[in-house]
Amino acid sequence: MSKGTLFDKVWDLHTVDLLASGQTQLFIGLHLIHEVTSPQAFAMLKERGLRVMFPERTVATVDHIVPTEDQARPFADSLAEEMMATLEKNVEEYGIRFYNVGSGSQGIVHVIAPEQGLTQPGMTIACGDSHTSTHGAFGAIAFGIGTSQVRDVLASQTLALSKLKVRKIEVNGRLRPGVYAKDVILHVIRKLGVKGGGGYAYEYAGSTIEQMSMEERMTLCNMSIEGGARCGYVNPDQVTYTYLKGKDFAPKGADWEQAIAWWNSLRSDKEAEYDDVVVFDADDIPPTITWGITPGQGIGVDETIPTLDSLTADERPIAEEAYRYMDFEPGQPIKGAKVDVCFIGSCTNGRISDLREAAKFAQGHHVAESVKAFVVPGSERVKQQAEKEGLDKIFQAAGFEWRQPGCSMCLAMNPDKLQGRQLSASSSNRNFKGRQGSASGRTLLMSPAMVVSAAVTGQVSDVRDLIHSN
Amino acid sequence: MSQVTAVAGRGMPLVGNDIDTDRIIPARFLRCVTFDGLGEQVFVDDRAQAQGEHPFDLSQFQGAKILVVNRNFGCGSSREHAPQAIARWGIEGLIGESFAEIFFGNCVAMGIPCLTAESDVVNSLQKMLLENPQLELQLDLEKMQVSCGDFTASVSMDKGPRQMFLNGAWDACGQLVAHVDGIKATAAKLPYISWSNA
Numbered sequence: 149m150s151k152g153t154l155f156d157k158v159w160d161l162h163t164v165d166l167l168a169s170g171q172t173q174l175f176i177g178l179h180l181i182h183e184v185t186s187p188q189a190f191a192m193l194k195e196r197g198l199r200v201m202f203p204e205r206t207v208a209t210v211d212h213i214v215p216t217e218d219q220a221r222p223f224a225d226s227l228a229e230e231m232m233a234t235l236e237k238n239v240e241e242y243g244i245r246f247y248n249v250g251s252g253s254q255g256i257v258h259v260i261a262p263e264q265g266l267t268q269p270g271m272t273i274a275c276g277d278s279h280t281s282t283h284g285a286f287g288a289i290a291f292g293i294g295t296s297q298v299r300d301v302l303a304s305q306t307l308a309l310s311k312l313k314v315r316k317i318e319v320n321g322r323l324r325p326g327v328y329a330k331d332v333i334l335h336v337i338r339k340l341g342v343k344g345g346g347g348y349a350y351e352y353a354g355s356t357i358e359q360m361s362m363e364e365r366m367t368l369c370n371m372s373i374e375g376g377a378r379c380g381y382v383n384p385d386q387v388t389y390t391y392l393k394g395k396d397f398a399p400k401g402a403d404w405e406q407a408i409a410w411w412n413s414l415r416s417d418k419e420a421e422y423d424d425v426v427v428f429d430a431d432d433i434p435p436t437i438t439w440g441i442t443p444g445q446g447i448g449v450d451e452t453i454p455t456l457d458s459l460t461a462d463e464r465p466i467a468e469e470a471y472r473y474m475d476f477e478p479g480q481p482i483k484g485a486k487v488d489v490c491f492i493g494s495c496t497n498g499r500i501s502d503l504r505e506a507a508k509f510a511q512g513h514h515v516a517e518s519v520k521a522f523v524v525p526g527s528e529r530v531k532q533q534a535e536k537e538g539l540d541k542i543f544q545a546a547g548f549e550w551r552q553p554g555c556s557m558c559l560a561m562n563p564d565k566l567q568g569r570q571l572s573a574s575s576s577n578r579n580f581k582g583r584q585g586s587a588s589g590r591t592l593l594m595s596p597a598m599v600v601s602a603a604v605t606g607q608v609s610d611v612r613d614l615i616h617s618n
Numbered sequence: 619m620s621q622v623t624a625v626a627g628r629g630m631p632l633v634g635n636d637i638d639t640d641r642i643i644p645a646r647f648l649r650c651v652t653f654d655g656l657g658e659q660v661f662v663d664d665r666a667q668a669q670g671e672h673p674f675d676l677s678q679f680q681g682a683k684i685l686v687v688n689r690n691f692g693c694g695s696s697r698e699h700a701p702q703a704i705a706r707w708g709i710e711g712l713i714g715e716s717f718a719e720i721f722f723g724n725c726v727a728m729g730i731p732c733l734t735a736e737s738d739v740v741n742s743l744q745k746m747l748l749e750n751p752q753l754e755l756q757l758d759l760e761k762m763q764v765s766c767g768d769f770t771a772s773v774s775m776d777k778g779p780r781q782m783f784l785n786g787a788w789d790a791c792g793q794l795v796a797h798v799d800g801i802k803a804t805a806a807k808l809p810y811i812s813w814s815n816a
Binding site (some may be wrong): 161162163165166167168169170171172173175179183184185187188191195198201202212213225227230231234265268270271276277278280291292293294295296297299300302303305306307308309310342343346347374375378396397398399401403406407410442444462465466469559560561564578580581582583585587588 | 629636640646651652724727731785808810
């Protein structure tokens with residue numbers, strides 16, 4: 149049983165009661181909602197004659213179904229339009245703050261809450277979306293929930309939960325050139341497995357993590373769920389405070405000083421006890437790319453597709469399924485695989501620093517003729533900032549399409565989809581069968597820099613070679 | 619509020635580790651404002667590819683109430699549409715080697731128990747069902763065991779959710795709302811609730 153960690157402290161401070169079942173009733177400090185997982189929750193609320201207990205602690209945006217080309221209303225997809233209209237009606241009826249398309253602050257829910265300072269250390273944060281783990285980057289306890297639980301949070305601002313164990317994941321040292329937070333998390337999942345985090349919250353620590361910017365920490369925490377951990381976090385520090393200061397919803401004046409003292413008190417104690425500790429060396433982490441159909445099927449860009457005999461008996465059936473689905477031969481290098489579509493965006497890698505890094509590599513190059521490449525900023529603010537810096541021009545000159553903000557082809561609920569068996573180089577988070585909108589479409593997960601490298605060479609290639617040619 | 623102490627019925631084996639919620643219900647079917655009709659779409663792409671050979675399509679498994687799965691079932695997206703689709707197809711309980719947490723939590727909130735058992739138990743059950751699809755399975759949450767004819771094995775589930783099923787409190791909403799005083803008192807003690815951002 150962990151003791152003295154940030155997770156323990158925040159959990160205790162938000163505990164309302166112990167339920168008869170033995171579960172904890174946990175207060176949720178910030179509830180985020182979007183159009184996909186909330187309509188049924190509002191309907192259930194209405195059915196039971198319940199009201200929203202703390203409407204000021206729920207914030208809404210629309211991201212999954214938003215088209216990234218023509219955003220004129222009504223949307224061309226009548227189902228998307230119905231979801232949009234339902235959300236608009238619900239936020240109006242229940243008095244919930246809503247960042248709609250065109251408000252200047254709309255975007256992917258896990259991008260907009262941090263950029264506005266809604267996400268803060270020491271909070272409990274829930275959203276009907278598994279990538280809510282992103283917000284843990286601030287030292288919040290943040291996790292995804294289902295729609296019935298969205299109903300519970302709307303009705304009571306609380307959830308019935310069992311406490312998680314805490315695993316410390318320490319990464320030490322300096323990342324090599326061309327290696328990013330995305331590679332760190334793909335490496336962690338590769339080593340610990342897609343179910344390794346079951347029952348755990350991941351605390352990311354060590355000098356590599358301390359050196360990361362907030363946006364890199366968000367990328368890291370974002371994919372905790374791909375490793376099976378419902379929540380991942382980083383202890384708040386000066387990097388966190390510098391990022392937060394002055395943001396719209398960050399505490400101001402005397403409250404800012406009080407906040408820092410409180411946030412510091414929540415950091416895991418030096419003598420904190422963990423249920424498990426795993427240590428990685430930054431130097432061992434290569435630019436990493438997935439080759440299969442789960443985020444745990446990752447390899448270094450220089451490696452070959454694993455052969456069956458290099459895998460444990462447990463890993464073999466899904467590897468065999470992956471060879472067939474991806475049409476890769478065991479032992480074949482991943483480098484050189486021809487890609488059809490390149491996607492930069494998502495709650496994992498759609499922030500301004502991701503776009504800056506990608507633009508750095510795109511500049512002076514051009515997307516290969518056979519490739520369709522597009523960039524989808526994570527939010528309207530990210531888009532605006534990128535345009536201010538001229539990144540849109542760099543991307544367009546290099547042959548990338550520059551789109552409107554949303555979740556886009558991460559899960560393809562909007563018109564952005566793979567066709568047939570297309571192979572996609574994607575900065576998103578899931579390579580499941582059919583994930584990017586075609587039942588036979590194929591996805592390779594990688595960092596935005598590696599996506600640019602794939603786009604300009606038309607095949608999986610090593611971004612470090614692009615560094616040298618720049 | 620109804621107690622869930624056992625689920626009995628014919629079983630359906632669904633073999634494979636890491637079956638994610640995108641496979642259970644692809645994202646394009648999330649374009650909806652109710653859960654109605656999701657039962658027909660469950661595993662729709664996998665089923666199309668299996669051309670009638672997917673367990674959800676095989677005639678011998680029609681009417682099954684218990685789904686027997688392997689490791690890390692329901693991983694990925696938090697979409698409750700996934701367990702809703704499974705339940706609306708007719709499944710009332712699951713047994714497997716392990717379940718992804720959000721999926722498991724969604725099932726609890728819907729009154730669908732997910733029990734875990736050792737790999738050899740799950741594999742044996744799947745094998746028995748493939749050989750004889752008419753077998754009746756019993757998931758017993760009081761004795762914490764699964765039985766199938768002469769075969770009996772122990773199963774597990776975390777204490778909290780198990781109690782919620784047994785005492786009929788799996789739909790936590792009412793209980794949670796009833797603690798309004800405690801909720802307000804907890805909120806009042808959290809410094810960030812009263813901070814000014816102006």
